[in-house]
Amino acid sequence: MSVTFTAFRALVRxxxxxxxxxxxxLVISVLTPIVVAAFFGFLFAxxxxxxNPVSRMKVGITDLDHSALTKAVLESLNQDASxxxxxxxxxxxxxxxxxxxxxxxxxFPADFEASxxxxxxxxxxxxxxxLLYDPSQSMIRPMVAGLLSQHVMQRxxxxxxxxxxxxxxxxxxxxxxxxxxxxxxxxxxxxGMSIQFILFMGIDxxxxxxxxxxxxxxxxxxxxxLSGAVLLGSRVAGTxxxxxxxxxxxxxVARVVFDVRIAGSVPGFWMVACAFALLAATTGLxxxxxxxxxxxxxxxxxFSVLILVxxxxxxxxxxxxxxxxxxxxxxxxxxxxxDGLDAMTWRGLPLQSAYxxxxxxVGWSALFAxxxxxxxxxxxx
Numbered sequence: 001m002s003v004t005f006t007a008f009r010a011l012v013r014x015x016x017x018x019x020x021x022x023x024x025x026l027v028i029s030v031l032t033p034i035v036v037a038a039f040f041g042f043l044f045a046x047x048x049x050x051x052n053p054v055s056r057m058k059v060g061i062t063d064l065d066h067s068a069l070t071k072a073v074l075e076s077l078n079q080d081a082s083x084x085x086x087x088x089x090x091x092x093x094x095x096x097x098x099x100x101x102x103x104x105x106x107x108f109p110a111d112f113e114a115s116x117x118x119x120x121x122x123x124x125x126x127x128x129x130x131l132l133y134d135p136s137q138s139m140i141r142p143m144v145a146g147l148l149s150q151h152v153m154q155r156x157x158x159x160x161x162x163x164x165x166x167x168x169x170x171x172x173x174x175x176x177x178x179x180x181x182x183x184x185x186x187x188x189x190x191x192g193m194s195i196q197f198i199l200f201m202g203i204d205x206x207x208x209x210x211x212x213x214x215x216x217x218x219x220x221x222x223x224x225x226l227s228g229a230v231l232l233g234s235r236v237a238g239t240x241x242x243x244x245x246x247x248x249x250x251x252x253v254a255r256v257v258f259d260v261r262i263a264g265s266v267p268g269f270w271m272v273a274c275a276f277a278l279l280a281a282t283t284g285l286x287x288x289x290x291x292x293x294x295x296x297x298x299x300x301x302x303f304s305v306l307i308l309v310x311x312x313x314x315x316x317x318x319x320x321x322x323x324x325x326x327x328x329x330x331x332x333x334x335x336x337x338x339d340g341l342d343a344m345t346w347r348g349l350p351l352q353s354a355y356x357x358x359x360x361x362v363g364w365s366a367l368f369a370x371x372x373x374x375x376x377x378x379x380x381x
Contacts, residue, residue, distance in 0.1 A: 031303065035303075035306075035307070056081070056082060056083055056084040056323060057082060057083050057084065057103050057104070057140060057143070057144065058084045058086065058101070058102050058103055059077075059083050059084070059085055059086070059102065059103060059104050059105065059106065059144060060085075060086050060087075060088045060092075060093035060096060060097070060102045060104070060105035060106070060132075061074055061077065061085055061086065061087050061088070061093075061105070061106050061108075062087075062088060062089060062090040062093050062105065062106070062107040062108065063087065063108050064090070064107065064108055064109055064110045064112075065108050065109065065110055065111060065112040065113055067112060067113035067114075068113065069112065069113035069116065069117075069152075069155060069156070070108045070112055070113065072155040073108075073151050073152050073155050074087070076151040076154060076155060077147070077148075077151050080147060080151070082147070083147065086102070088105070090105075090107055093105035093107070093132065094132060094177060097132045097133065097134055097177045098134075098177045098178065098347065098349070099343070099347065099349060099353070100134055100136070100319075100339070100342070100343075100347065102134075103133070103134055103137055103140045103144070103319065104131060104132060104133040104134065104137075104140055104141065104144045105131075105132040105133075106129060106130070106131055106132075106144070106148055107129065107130035107131075107132065108129060109127050109128060109129065109130070111127070112127050112129070112170070115127035115169075115170075116152070116156065116169040116170050117156070117169070119169035119170070120156070120167065120169045126169055126170050126171050127169075127170050127171070128170070128171045128172075128173045129148065129170050129171070129172055129173065130173045130175060131144060131145055131148070131172050131173065131174050131175065132175050132177045133174065133175070133176060133177065134176075134177060135176040135177070135178060135183030136183060136185070136188060136317065136342075136346070137317070137319055141174055145172045145174070148172070149168050149172075152168075152170070153168065156169070178263070178346060178347055178348055183346055184258070184259060184260055184261070184345075184346050186254060186258040186259075186260050187254075187260045187261075187341075187342065187345040187346040188317065188338075188342055188346070190250060190251065190254045190258070190260055191314070191337075191338050191341035191342055191345070192309070192312075192313070192314030192315060192338055193314065194246070194247055194250050194251075194341075195276065195309065195312065195314050195334055195337050195338060195341075196305070196309045196314050197246075198243045198246055198247065198276070198277070198280045199280050199283060199305045199308070199309070199334075200302070200305060201239075201242065201243065201246065201280065201284075202239060202243070202279075202280035202281060202283045202284035202287075203283070203284060203287060203298065203301045203302060203305060204284070205235065205239040205242075205281065205284035205285075206283070206284030206285060206286070206287030206288040206291070206297075206301065207284075207287070207288070207291075207294055207297065207298055207301075209235060209284070209285070209288035210287070210288045210291045210294055210297060211294060213288075214294070232285060232372070232373065232376070235281075235284075235285060236278070236281045236282060236285055236369070237281075238281075239280065239281035239284055239285075240274075240277045240278050240280070240281040241277075243276070243277035243280045243281065244273065244274060244277045247273050247276075247277065260345060260346075261345065261346075262344055262345055263344075263345060263346060263347070263348035264343060264344040264345065264347060264348045264349045264350060264351075264353065264354075265344055265349070265350055265351035265353075265354060266344075267351060267354075268343075268344045268349075268350070268351040268353065268354030269341070269344035269345070269354070271354045271355075271358045272337065272340035272341055272343075272344060272354050272357050272358055272361070273341070275337075275340075275357070275358045275361035275362050275365070276337045276340075276341075276361055278361070278362065278365045279333055279337070279361050279364055279365045279368070281365075282364075282365040282366075282368035282369045282372065283305075283368055285368065285369065285372040286368040286369075286371050286372040286375075287301045288372070288376070289371065289372040289373075289374075289375040289376040290371075290372075290375055308332055308333070308334045309334055311325075311328070311329045311332045311334065311335065312329065312332055312333075312334025312335040312337065312338050313329065313334075313335060313338050313339075314334060314338055318335060318338075333360065333361055333364040336356070336357040336360045336361055337357065337361060339357060340353075340354060340356075340357030340358065340361070343357070
């Protein structure tokens, strides 16, 4: 056996031993792909026996007819296992669809029953049923339109109305609801990916601080006449500014190349952006305070960020989650970051819609900063 091959084998063995020695990093390396694969498998599992039940579609109903037919259709829609019906005034339904809290809304016009039954026998024009839908969920529109047609025809086919009805006696007027000029699918993608990779940048900032402590640079900084608050605060401020610069460049490219516009409030957009940048910075600081070895800390941090990004709807829109999981994600800061950036870009919502995401992101940042200060080892390194 040659000396070169012996050396080669020894080096390979050394690398494998180093990898296996760090048990936490090893577990994370194996656990991360398992959890991510299980999440997507669960999310897109077939429905039915043993499958993942799809969340019920939240659909608003506005009945301007108040006829026997519309009441019967509303009763039938309420019994549909795939729908969660809310009876609302038209303006409220419009606002809820615009803000993404309803997937769609159906508006039955006045005299719907008389016009629809007349149209069946050629005695008049077909009425228009307005279908308001969230353009980010375009696959929902044909589903809701199909269910609407099915339930209306089932009720019209009963003897109390006209007998056996075959042609659909109404038109569906599809209305994409946004305040902005039009829906741009790139807007959500840029929000999600910006959040993911800026959080990764926050991890790198935390790992850099951990390396400073391990290499003794932190001890030399502590020897200077500077308080711990100044040292840690400067790291947070610097990382926050870097995150804001990254967001600025990303959205500038998004605007120039992909026509992603801030259709809502520009101050609101920057409120959410700055709050998220602060979150990324304090996340890195908390990582540095809790971390031990660089390898294990990086693995745990990346695993945590991937989970937060998944639950926040950055990869897959949160409306595809089961209903119980949608409620769980409301407790994650990434969900509020994604929703806040969406609200200020393609949804075109006003400044007030940025208040809640900003406040929640700042609150999480304060919590992370408190944990970091509490657990930070001021003397090590």
